[in-house]
Amino acid sequence: MSDYKLAQEQKLLQKLSPLQIQYLWMLHLPILQLEDHLKNELELNPLLEEVSTKSDDNEPIDNSLKEKNENNLTVEDLIEQEETEYREKKITNSQSEYWEAPKIENISFLDQIYAQLEFSNLTEKELLIASEVLGNIDDDGYLRRDLILIINDITLRNSITVSFSEAEKVLFHIQRSEPIAIGARDLKECLLVQLEFSKANQSIIKIARDIIEREYDNFSKKHYEVIAKKLNVTMQKIKEAITLISHLNPKPGEGKISDENIYIVPDFYIQNNDGELIINLNNRNIPPLRVNQKYKNILLDQKKPNKEAKDFIRSKIESAKNFIMAIKQRQETMLQIMGTIVEKQNNFFLNGGEIHPLVYNDISKIIRKDKSTISRAIHNKYVQTDFGIFPLRYFFSERISTDNGEDVSNKEVKNILQQHINSEDPNNPLNDDELRQILKNKGIEIARRTVAKYREKLKIPVARLRRKI
Numbered sequence: 001m002s003d004y005k006l007a008q009e010q011k012l013l014q015k016l017s018p019l020q021i022q023y024l025w026m027l028h029l030p031i032l033q034l035e036d037h038l039k040n041e042l043e044l045n046p047l048l049e050e051v052s053t054k055s056d057d058n059e060p061i062d063n064s065l066k067e068k069n070e071n072n073l074t075v076e077d078l079i080e081q082e083e084t085e086y087r088e089k090k091i092t093n094s095q096s097e098y099w100e101a102p103k104i105e106n107i108s109f110l111d112q113i114y115a116q117l118e119f120s121n122l123t124e125k126e127l128l129i130a131s132e133v134l135g136n137i138d139d140d141g142y143l144r145r146d147l148i149l150i151i152n153d154i155t156l157r158n159s160i161t162v163s164f165s166e167a168e169k170v171l172f173h174i175q176r177s178e179p180i181a182i183g184a185r186d187l188k189e190c191l192l193v194q195l196e197f198s199k200a201n202q203s204i205i206k207i208a209r210d211i212i213e214r215e216y217d218n219f220s221k222k223h224y225e226v227i228a229k230k231l232n233v234t235m236q237k238i239k240e241a242i243t244l245i246s247h248l249n250p251k252p253g254e255g256k257i258s259d260e261n262i263y264i265v266p267d268f269y270i271q272n273n274d275g276e277l278i279i280n281l282n283n284r285n286i287p288p289l290r291v292n293q294k295y296k297n298i299l300l301d302q303k304k305p306n307k308e309a310k311d312f313i314r315s316k317i318e319s320a321k322n323f324i325m326a327i328k329q330r331q332e333t334m335l336q337i338m339g340t341i342v343e344k345q346n347n348f349f350l351n352g353g354e355i356h357p358l359v360y361n362d363i364s365k366i367i368r369k370d371k372s373t374i375s376r377a378i379h380n381k382y383v384q385t386d387f388g389i390f391p392l393r394y395f396f397s398e399r400i401s402t403d404n405g406e407d408v409s410n411k412e413v414k415n416i417l418q419q420h421i422n423s424e425d426p427n428n429p430l431n432d433d434e435l436r437q438i439l440k441n442k443g444i445e446i447a448r449r450t451v452a453k454y455r456e457k458l459k460i461p462v463a464r465l466r467r468k469i
Contacts (some may be wrong), residue, residue: 005438012420015241018318018322019322019325019326020158021157021159022322022323022326023198023329023426024156024324024326024373024376025156025157026326026330027330027333027373027376027377028153028267028376028379029267029336029382030267030379030382031266031267031282031286032129032265034286034330035285038285038286038411041323044321045316045320046316047291047313047316047317047319047320047322048286048289048291048292048319048320049289049290049291049292050288050289050324051287051288051289051290053099057377061395074433086177097385109253110134110135110137113177113182114127114130114134114365116129116177116178117174117177120173122170122173125145125160125162125166126166126169126170126173128154128158128160129154129162129166129167129169129170130173130174130215132154133147133148133150133167133170133171133174133183134174134183136150137182137183138249138253139254140252140253140254141179141181141182141183141184141190141251141252141253141254142183142184142185142186142190142251142253143171143183143185143192144185146169147164147167147168147185147380148164150167151164151167152343159368165337171183172377174197175189176197177195179252179253180194180196180197180252181193181194181249181252182192182252182253184252187250187433188212188421189218190248190249190250190252191217191248191250192209192213194248194249195208195212195248198244198248200244201240202228202399204237204239204240204244205244207231207233207238207241208235208241208242208245208331208415209242210231211227211231211238211241211242211245212245214230214231215227215230215231215313218230219242219245221462221465222465223241224238224239225243235414242260244336250462252368264389265282265382266282266380266382266384266385266389267282267334267381267383267385268279268281268282268284268334268381268382268384269383270342270348270349270384270385272350272417273387275350277346277349278465279335279338279339279342281331281334281338283331286327287321288454289318289323289324289327290324291317291320291321291324294322301436313327328430331371333367333369333377334377334381336367336369337363337367337374337377337378337392338383338392340362340363340366340367341363341395342376343391344356344358344359344362344395345395348385348387348395349385351387352386352387354409354412355394355395355397355409355411355412356409357397357398357400357408357410358395358396358397358409359397359398360374360375360396377392378391378392378393378396393464397409397410398410400413400444400446403415408444411444413439413444413454414454414457414458415462416438416442416444417435417439417451417454417458418458419456420435420438421435421455421460421466422425425468426466426467427467428467429463429466429467430463431462431463432452432455432462432463433448435451435455436451439451453464454467
């Protein structure tokens, strides 16, 4: 008898519809990228069109469309003609631009890295992963966003499965492009990658690697005698290795990724109208959209359109409807989130006062959307207020309780720490325990390790390294 057994298994699986995927992708985009995405979609989908304020749904069919079909062209002919006209239009535009004053096209720093990867042996899928990873590299050249979250974005946007090992392989290639160590996830990884390409003495390179891999904590605290003892090497060798490490670049992307002349375009404008806060979503280049019914009718008004043509039309209509609905959902979600932020931080928007504690979960409960949706919506978004332009992330902070039962923002705690460290005696700087006591005297009870965490976020070294001799 066979050992095989048949069994039934019931599972609950959640699958995102094309509309949901497109909506979440658009929610992630800042206004300028959304405008570019809209332009591309209008070019690619003949069934999607802008709504003209002068147009009337009841007006006769456009003459240009009549002319296209006056010879009773088939659906296939119309589609081919549409694509041919689009290509010719692009060629004509390119030729007319050629005779204008020459324009220099600046290739971005990250595009240059991508161009290097195109000459490697990466597959199309791996290049797609590379593009997403490069888009998450910060101004210093580090990849501080979790690789798992980037993989989730790729899966959501492109409906493909990406394994962690595939993403790691792509990141390996990125880090070994010029500049070396771009995309490192922390300083330790950044230094180790650069040491792979060092032309220094191999024995010194090995000691330098051992210092970073095995004695990184002592290295960061400058306990060089302890390192020499643990690695069983002379202080002279340690000195040479430290000198080598000190000549490595701790910020491989600094001054290259972001451009000082890049202008921020706010996604929201907040107006104070005699104490009433008015929220305006920036939709200046996002026109109303609709399905082109006239073109749709011409394409469908054929005696015997074949299945392929019908499928083409149906897919374009569905794509246009999903796009329009995704734009609408994005606008609604953005306004819901911004409205809740304004309500919670009302004092700031009216008077420029302090920021109250606010976390994603607070917004999530009010507008009944997942925290990941909130995170996507505020990513790289800005709001213009009477007090300047701020990233939406500025209005979020952890909640810390005081002795009197009130909640304060961790931003306020960081400000207190920064102020006291700025005014400390440089010969006798405040350690973390002393900083914790200062906060306690102000009614803010937090652990020493929390003080250390906030100090590190402020990029302030420990007291021993702040001491001046």
